[in-house]
Amino acid sequence: MSKKFASERRNFVIGSLAAGSTVFAGNATKATGHDDPAITELQPWASELGDGVDASPYGKPSDFEKHVIRRNVSWLTADPTSSVNFTPLHALDGTITPNGLCFERHHGGVAVVNPGKYRLMVNGLVDQNTVFDLSDLMRFPRTNRLYFLECAANSGMEWRGAQLNGCQFTHGMIHNVLYTGIKLKDILREVGLKQSSKWILAEGADSSAMTRSIPIEKAMDDCLIAFKMNGESLRPEQGYPVRLVVPGWEGNMWIKWIRRIEVGDKPWHHREETSKYTDLFEDGNARKFTWEMDAKSVITNPSPQAPVLHGRGPMVLTGVAWSGRGKISRVDVSTDGGISWNEARINGPADSKSMHRFYYEFDWNGQQLLLQSRAQDDTGYVQPTKDQLRSIRGENSIYHNNGIQTWAVDRNGITENVEVS
Amino acid sequence: MLKYLNLALIQFSLILFAHTGQSEPLGLGRAATENELKAWDIDIRPDGAGLPTGSGSVLSGEETYTENCASCHGDFGEGIDRWPELAGGFDTLDSEDPVKTIGSYWPYLSTVWDYVHRAMPFGNAQSLTDDDVYSITAYILYLNDLVEEDFELSNKNFSSISLPNEDNFFHDNRNTLENKQFVKRCMQNCKPDVKITKRAVVLDVTPDTEIETEKSVPKVEIQEETASLNPQLVKDGEKVFKKCKACHKIGAKAKHGAGPHLNNIYGRIAGSLNDYKKYSKNIINAGNNGLIWDSETLSSFIENPKKYLAGTKMNFKGIKKSADRNALLEYIKSIASSGN
Numbered sequence: 124m125s126k127k128f129a130s131e132r133r134n135f136v137i138g139s140l141a142a143g144s145t146v147f148a149g150n151a152t153k154a155t156g157h158d159d160p161a162i163t164e165l166q167p168w169a170s171e172l173g174d175g176v177d178a179s180p181y182g183k184p185s186d187f188e189k190h191v192i193r194r195n196v197s198w199l200t201a202d203p204t205s206s207v208n209f210t211p212l213h214a215l216d217g218t219i220t221p222n223g224l225c226f227e228r229h230h231g232g233v234a235v236v237n238p239g240k241y242r243l244m245v246n247g248l249v250d251q252n253t254v255f256d257l258s259d260l261m262r263f264p265r266t267n268r269l270y271f272l273e274c275a276a277n278s279g280m281e282w283r284g285a286q287l288n289g290c291q292f293t294h295g296m297i298h299n300v301l302y303t304g305i306k307l308k309d310i311l312r313e314v315g316l317k318q319s320s321k322w323i324l325a326e327g328a329d330s331s332a333m334t335r336s337i338p339i340e341k342a343m344d345d346c347l348i349a350f351k352m353n354g355e356s357l358r359p360e361q362g363y364p365v366r367l368v369v370p371g372w373e374g375n376m377w378i379k380w381i382r383r384i385e386v387g388d389k390p391w392h393h394r395e396e397t398s399k400y401t402d403l404f405e406d407g408n409a410r411k412f413t414w415e416m417d418a419k420s421v422i423t424n425p426s427p428q429a430p431v432l433h434g435r436g437p438m439v440l441t442g443v444a445w446s447g448r449g450k451i452s453r454v455d456v457s458t459d460g461g462i463s464w465n466e467a468r469i470n471g472p473a474d475s476k477s478m479h480r481f482y483y484e485f486d487w488n489g490q491q492l493l494l495q496s497r498a499q500d501d502t503g504y505v506q507p508t509k510d511q512l513r514s515i516r517g518e519n520s521i522y523h524n525n526g527i528q529t530w531a532v533d534r535n536g537i538t539e540n541v542e543v544s
Numbered sequence: 545m546l547k548y549l550n551l552a553l554i555q556f557s558l559i560l561f562a563h564t565g566q567s568e569p570l571g572l573g574r575a576a577t578e579n580e581l582k583a584w585d586i587d588i589r590p591d592g593a594g595l596p597t598g599s600g601s602v603l604s605g606e607e608t609y610t611e612n613c614a615s616c617h618g619d620f621g622e623g624i625d626r627w628p629e630l631a632g633g634f635d636t637l638d639s640e641d642p643v644k645t646i647g648s649y650w651p652y653l654s655t656v657w658d659y660v661h662r663a664m665p666f667g668n669a670q671s672l673t674d675d676d677v678y679s680i681t682a683y684i685l686y687l688n689d690l691v692e693e694d695f696e697l698s699n700k701n702f703s704s705i706s707l708p709n710e711d712n713f714f715h716d717n718r719n720t721l722e723n724k725q726f727v728k729r730c731m732q733n734c735k736p737d738v739k740i741t742k743r744a745v746v747l748d749v750t751p752d753t754e755i756e757t758e759k760s761v762p763k764v765e766i767q768e769e770t771a772s773l774n775p776q777l778v779k780d781g782e783k784v785f786k787k788c789k790a791c792h793k794i795g796a797k798a799k800h801g802a803g804p805h806l807n808n809i810y811g812r813i814a815g816s817l818n819d820y821k822k823y824s825k826n827i828i829n830a831g832n833n834g835l836i837w838d839s840e841t842l843s844s845f846i847e848n849p850k851k852y853l854a855g856t857k858m859n860f861k862g863i864k865k866s867a868d869r870n871a872l873l874e875y876i877k878s879i880a881s882s883g884n
Contacts, residue, residue, distance in 0.1 A: 201626035252576040259572040284742040288750040330669045332662040394659040407638035413716045460738035540744035
């Protein structure tokens, strides 16, 4: 029985993967004059009773959406407790990433922190070394902000060439979430900053005791101490009960399970700002403190995991764009590999340092397409090609790959990750 | 002019306060105690700030390292499987295949002390004494040919050591180097033609989504076959198993990690998996002499591995509480029978 269950599920999953989207890929007869059994036959859901109200006290997505999950690339790292999985961008729309689909990256597994034992210590160059518990934090004024978080290594595997077939894997180390929290500057004011304070060190409570140095200007600008994501408590894998939010800056700095903030006068040069998250140039020198995430975009449909199955005619192309320096002012789309471009339509919430959704509707003539998107942010910065980046940084860089992505769509609608001249 | 400026400043601060809704301290939180600071304020800086008093030699470091670190990072810091390399890689940073290690890449020794102290050994963080960390740091310097065999590292001579790659880092210069170039937005006739130059399918390294999905399915089977197990105990045991996870995998498709996979461990002859290449001589000998894993032998081994099996490569301090061991074994039983 369980075997049969397994193989049925499997067939279904493969079927729906190939179909890209279950909802639109039904067997509806297109030809006119034929009766559609989806209409003429009585469907079970139209006759039998469904589940009652308490069948699922914490609701889950439809069973038909079970393939929409975070996935990892097991050959990337030695162990799943120090690894990464990826947001299924190809299966999402709008701008908010659902909490259960936000990609995960941790360095010592998911810390399970008891909120009753949660403490935030602020020490160093402050008037008073102070300990806050959760109930203290809840008494500071709150703020709600929508921000993207992108890992600096997002698209890192694509630096030397096209590697992974799916925007989940090439671009899925990003999520966009509405945070509720308190301003870090309110906490720093509460403990009183000394004149000499120039940097903070943020430290996590997990078994990697993750640390990053952050300049005090950023800490006093827009950083948040957040406890809710998309309205509910942070998920354990996103830092429950409290995480740091560092808008527009690389994800590694957004310390999860944050337990301590030290104020100092120099950067600490810890492992994640020396061994990691530095960009090795061709001459062997390396660039450090590259915090801001550059403007970037990617087409999420079509993409290798979401091929075109409807044939020629009206097509909706969509994708996401973001910049760590502000808002996206414009996204252009090319269907011929970058020879000519058309402006796409940005739709939905478009906050500074948050993901923007774009659409480009056109009539597909059934010929091969080379799809690209190109974002421009409100500083005037235009997303470069991968060749432009490589000509400056060489081939050994890993982080901060915001180069233009190309998908090749063949006549059958099959879509592949490629690079073009 | 000056007056105007003052006014602007006052207005600015008013706006600020109104904006945050906070004009003066709220009086929240409490003062941290000395012992609390001592427990958590563990960070070390390149100038040596934060270093505790202590010392350790290359010689004692070799022993501590071999015991606690070599199972993942290799006897010579060469890195086993995909675990990080800690030594070597000199003169590779400008090559096609740069190898970034403490010796070849890291700018500061303080980072080694700080990181090993806060995060290693993986899965048993913050278990080393300060002197252990000094000696392991000294040993890692030795593995990188940066000090002699008789070297001893202490808080006194720490700042006199610098790493070879310190001067080869520069600050973010994207603003001047890159961003000004990236402002053009061509719309028509941007290039004469276009060719595909690289394709992902050629490499074929994308995870097989079909197989990935299957993983989550067999849950049903497990429940059916293990009806006689105590589910609460299994649940508790799953938590205890976290202590083993860094080195052992269990369940469908479990692979070897630092230690062998634990599927079908009940009834296994100790040290008998042919495709696990890292067994100690002693565990293989014990198996040849008749050690078979059952509830009793497993429990004794897990209680204190080194005591039960002298010379084992399993660097794990043991689980002292028998209730925890019982739960752990119940959990292993619940999974092991369904594995490969």
